Amino acid sequence: xxxxxxxxxxxxxxxxxxxxxxxxxxxxxxLVAPPGTxxxxxxxxxxxxLLGEGPARRVVVAEPRRIAARAAARRxxxxxGERVGESVxxxxxxxxxxxxxxxxEVVTTGVLLQRLQRDQELSGVDAVVLDECxxxxxxxxxxxxxxxxxxxxxxxxxxxxxASATTDAEGWARLLGGAPVVAAEGASYPVEVVWAPPARPVxxxxxxxxxxALLTHVASVVRRSxxxxxxxxxxxxPGVGEIARVAGQLGDAGDVEVLQVHGRxxxxxxxxxxxxxxxxxxxxxxxxxxxxxxxPGVRVVVDSGLAREPRVDHARGLxxxxxxxxxxxxxxxxxxxxxxxxxxxxxRCWAEAEDARLPLFPAPEIQVADLTAFALQAACWGDxxxxxxxxxxxxxxxxxxxxxxxxxxxxxxxxxGRATERxxxxxxxxxxxxxxxxxxxxxxxxxxxxxxxxVALLSEEAPREYGDDLASALRAARRGGDAYAGxxxxxxxxxRAVVTEFSHPPTSHPRxxxxxxxxxxxxxRGRPPxxxxxxxxxGIVAALAFPERVAKADGGSYLMVSGTRAELGxxxxxxxxxxxxxxxxxxxxxxxxxxxxxxxxxxxxxxxLAAGAFRSEGQEVHWAGGDVVARRVERLGAVELAxxxxxxxxxxLVRDALLDGLRREGxxxxxxxxxxxxxxxxxxxxxxxxxxxxxxxxxxxxxxRVEEWLEPELSRARRRGDLARIDAGEALARLLPxxxxxxxxxxxxxxERITVPxxxxxxVDYADPERPVLAVKLQEMxxxxxxxxxxxxxxxxxxxxxxxxxxxVTADLASFWRGGYRDVxxxxxxxxxRHPWPEDPAAAEPTRHTKARLRR
Numbered sequence: 001x002x003x004x005x006x007x008x009x010x011x012x013x014x015x016x017x018x019x020x021x022x023x024x025x026x027x028x029x030x031l032v033a034p035p036g037t038x039x040x041x042x043x044x045x046x047x048x049x050l051l052g053e054g055p056a057r058r059v060v061v062a063e064p065r066r067i068a069a070r071a072a073a074r075r076x077x078x079x080x081g082e083r084v085g086e087s088v089x090x091x092x093x094x095x096x097x098x099x100x101x102x103x104x105e106v107v108t109t110g111v112l113l114q115r116l117q118r119d120q121e122l123s124g125v126d127a128v129v130l131d132e133c134x135x136x137x138x139x140x141x142x143x144x145x146x147x148x149x150x151x152x153x154x155x156x157x158x159x160x161x162x163a164s165a166t167t168d169a170e171g172w173a174r175l176l177g178g179a180p181v182v183a184a185e186g187a188s189y190p191v192e193v194v195w196a197p198p199a200r201p202v203x204x205x206x207x208x209x210x211x212x213a214l215l216t217h218v219a220s221v222v223r224r225s226x227x228x229x230x231x232x233x234x235x236x237x238p239g240v241g242e243i244a245r246v247a248g249q250l251g252d253a254g255d256v257e258v259l260q261v262h263g264r265x266x267x268x269x270x271x272x273x274x275x276x277x278x279x280x281x282x283x284x285x286x287x288x289x290x291x292x293x294x295x296p297g298v299r300v301v302v303d304s305g306l307a308r309e310p311r312v313d314h315a316r317g318l319x320x321x322x323x324x325x326x327x328x329x330x331x332x333x334x335x336x337x338x339x340x341x342x343x344x345x346x347x348r349c350w351a352e353a354e355d356a357r358l359p360l361f362p363a364p365e366i367q368v369a370d371l372t373a374f375a376l377q378a379a380c381w382g383d384x385x386x387x388x389x390x391x392x393x394x395x396x397x398x399x400x401x402x403x404x405x406x407x408x409x410x411x412x413x414x415x416x417g418r419a420t421e422r423x424x425x426x427x428x429x430x431x432x433x434x435x436x437x438x439x440x441x442x443x444x445x446x447x448x449x450x451x452x453x454x455v456a457l458l459s460e461e462a463p464r465e466y467g468d469d470l471a472s473a474l475r476a477a478r479r480g481g482d483a484y485a486g487x488x489x490x491x492x493x494x495x496r497a498v499v500t501e502f503s504h505p506p507t508s509h510p511r512x513x514x515x516x517x518x519x520x521x522x523x524x525r526g527r528p529p530x531x532x533x534x535x536x537x538x539g540i541v542a543a544l545a546f547p548e549r550v551a552k553a554d555g556g557s558y559l560m561v562s563g564t565r566a567e568l569g570x571x572x573x574x575x576x577x578x579x580x581x582x583x584x585x586x587x588x589x590x591x592x593x594x595x596x597x598x599x600x601x602x603x604x605x606x607x608x609l610a611a612g613a614f615r616s617e618g619q620e621v622h623w624a625g626g627d628v629v630a631r632r633v634e635r636l637g638a639v640e641l642a643x644x645x646x647x648x649x650x651x652x653l654v655r656d657a658l659l660d661g662l663r664r665e666g667x668x669x670x671x672x673x674x675x676x677x678x679x680x681x682x683x684x685x686x687x688x689x690x691x692x693x694x695x696x697x698x699x700x701x702x703x704x705r706v707e708e709w710l711e712p713e714l715s716r717a718r719r720r721g722d723l724a725r726i727d728a729g730e731a732l733a734r735l736l737p738x739x740x741x742x743x744x745x746x747x748x749x750x751x752e753r754i755t756v757p758x759x760x761x762x763x764v765d766y767a768d769p770e771r772p773v774l775a776v777k778l779q780e781m782x783x784x785x786x787x788x789x790x791x792x793x794x795x796x797x798x799x800x801x802x803x804x805x806x807x808x809v810t811a812d813l814a815s816f817w818r819g820g821y822r823d824v825x826x827x828x829x830x831x832x833x834r835h836p837w838p839e840d841p842a843a844a845e846p847t848r849h850t851k852a853r854l855r856r
Contacts (some may be wrong), residue, residue: 583599
């Protein structure tokens with residue numbers, strides 16, 4: 001019997017006429033309804049005609065999470081007075097409860113995505129409700145884009161509803177072709193905000209790490225809320241580990257039941273949370289409880305202010321969840337849980353001043369996550385670039401390029417980005433393409449059962465207590481009786497069936513895809529290693545899934561094929577293994593190397609076959625340790641497999657190495673005589689004051705024109721010692737402007753020496769290209785009426801005492817004779833009486849000699 005009293009109490013009922021009108025007139029609509037209004041449960045029933053109004057339709061509701069999908073189906077079935085599977089059913093990965101006459105089916109967005117790839121028309125479905133679209137999960141955005149394509153090209157009668165409590169309604173309306181926005185008034189109760197920041201600053205989250213001091217503070221706020229408020233407490237934490245830690249600190253919280261709710265929680269626990277309790281409860285939950293779920297009895301929310309979002313480090317080839325500050329929209333969603341049934345309160349574990357600095361909405365996954373699976377879905381849909389898809393945010397070009405590289409490596413797309421037959425199979429597996437490739441390619445080696453076991457373990461984060469050794473974790477899952485082990489066994493059964501459905505003889509694999517293991521075997525590059533059991537299976541599967549993360553022990557750490565270094569924990573059982581395949585890694589704050597979180601030992605044969613696409617062999621000639629190093633190297637990416645010295649390296653490679661040495665250590669590697677150094681200084685002077693055609697002789701310019709002045713000698717050089725024998729001055733002379741004839745004026749414009757009035761030829765110092773210097777004894781310049789000039793630039797004259805010490809500096813000799821000379825004469829003539837000190841030096845006779853010598 002339909003529970004009309006409960007249905008009538010749902011506030012979204014008042015919005016149903018406007019929603020029906022929007023769908024009848026436009027076919028699409030955006031429904032904005034606060035939490036608790038019934039948008040997830042009442043709207044699908046009404047659209048399906050199960051409430052006695054409107055025609056009978058088949059409606060699919062897409063939820064972002066399995067727990068929400070099951071809960072929504074159970075709630076709708078309860079409202080109809082039925083069991084799940086009759087009029088309302090659900091389908092999540094590995095579980096389907098849908099009867100023959102079901103009119104409403106609740107699915108996860110991932111399930112709907114797979115269904116669309118198999119049946120683009122979505123036959124038999126009249127309407128689709130995309131629930132909680134504000135969360136911007138990648139699968140949800142992709143489903144919305146595909147559904148819009150279906151409606152535009154194949155089924156204009158298909159009705160689409162984008163529903164959320166907090167979302168960019170106008171953006172979704174534009175995306176759905178100018179869809180009407182229907183708003184439902186909420187009936188939520190007032191929620192008091194209590195700001196409860198830690199007494200002392202805590203470290204911000206980084207990677208998966210959360211400061212333990214913050215978790216201790218959250219536990220204390222939960223205790224405080226229990227003392228100050230009535231009703232159950234719902235506490236939001238970023239992940240399973242943080243939930244377990246806070247639960248441990250609340251173990252002695254008195255007569256209070258502590259429940260842990262997350263995607264890995266047993267179904268029995270999830271069901272218990274969604275039913276009224278017999279005693280007061282504290283529910284510790286991840287973001288799964290933000291929306292779509294009503295936890296009865298909750299009057300208080302404690303919000304840690306943290307959330308987990310996917311991030312990818314393309315430079316290191318690492319992707320993982322990371323802890324971030326929750327958005328303002330998430331904060332509103334969480335707070336709304338306290339006002340679903342009565343007035344409530346939210347305790348926010350941060351300062352009020354910080355709130356305005358939080359992001360408005362969570363980061364769309366399409367902008368921050370690994371896009372490999374998305375790129376494969378788009379390729380299978382027929383749009384490899386995803387340029388024609390109706391998306392709120394375009395995928396970043398770099399992330400898409402990296403995704404296509406992975407897809408080409410596993411044979412999922414061809415060189416043009418179009419999906420191959422193999423790619424279409426991988427897209428239908430319900431796995432990341434990496435794991436799908438590992439499942440199909442490892443099964444002939446290790447057997448379908450073992451391949452399915454390892455892939456199931458990699459498809460969902462294993463409990464931390466399972467450790468970082470994938471083979472040990474596999475054994476723990478086999479003997480485990482926890483909720484994770486139960487879900488793992490279910491997934492193993494599904495994957496084993498998938499292998500049976502999609503398996504085919506190895507020889508049918510395309511030989512053009514070098515990284516395909518069977519293709520490598522067929523091409524004669526090796527044979528599959530014999531599987532010795534679970535340990536071998538774990539390594540083979542991990543290496544096939546993440547070939548660029550195959551790593552070799554190297555100086556206390558591991559060097560991955562990708563070039564990233566990784567470190568094992570001090571207590572890891574994998575320490576000492578010559579080779580490992582890294583399945584999960586992150587990079588902790590302040591550390592340059594990645595940290596291995598899950599890996600398996602492999603041998604070199606497996607490494608060579610799994611990472612065969614990265615294998616190369618050839619000459620490597622480079623400058624290292626101050627000289628040319630020439631080797632023949634066999635590599636797997638960055639990992640050296642075999643090295644031997646090379647005596648007959650390709651001349652071009654040697655030349656490049658020598659140039660690299662010159663760039664690193666400078667042209668001081670050449671032989672610079674005094675004349676060569678002076679020539680470079682003279683040319684720098686002329687370039688500074690006259691410009692073209694005089695050459696630029698700075699290091700940068702000489703490197704740019706190295707072919708013009710150094711090539712003949714460089715082509716004959718093989719090592720550092722050969723460079724030291726090259727006469728830099730002779731080579732540099734090639735840059736003089738010979739073609740224009742200006743080279744002949746070098747000695748005129750910038751002579752090495754100048755003849756002074758005494759007849760001496762004095763060397764000019766061009767060390768400063770802005771002003772040449774002439775250092776000459778003062779008596780030798782008697783009779784000079786003005787300072788000499790070179791290329792129109794007055795020379796800076798350093799007038800020296802008879803002992804050769806500076807007595808004066810001037811660029812205007814005439815002015816010096818009239819003024820400064822008197823002071824110099826007064827100071828020095830008593831000290832050097834045998835040298836002439838005339839009163840009028842401009843008219844005196846220059847000399848290099850003393851008075852006594854002059855008299856003789």
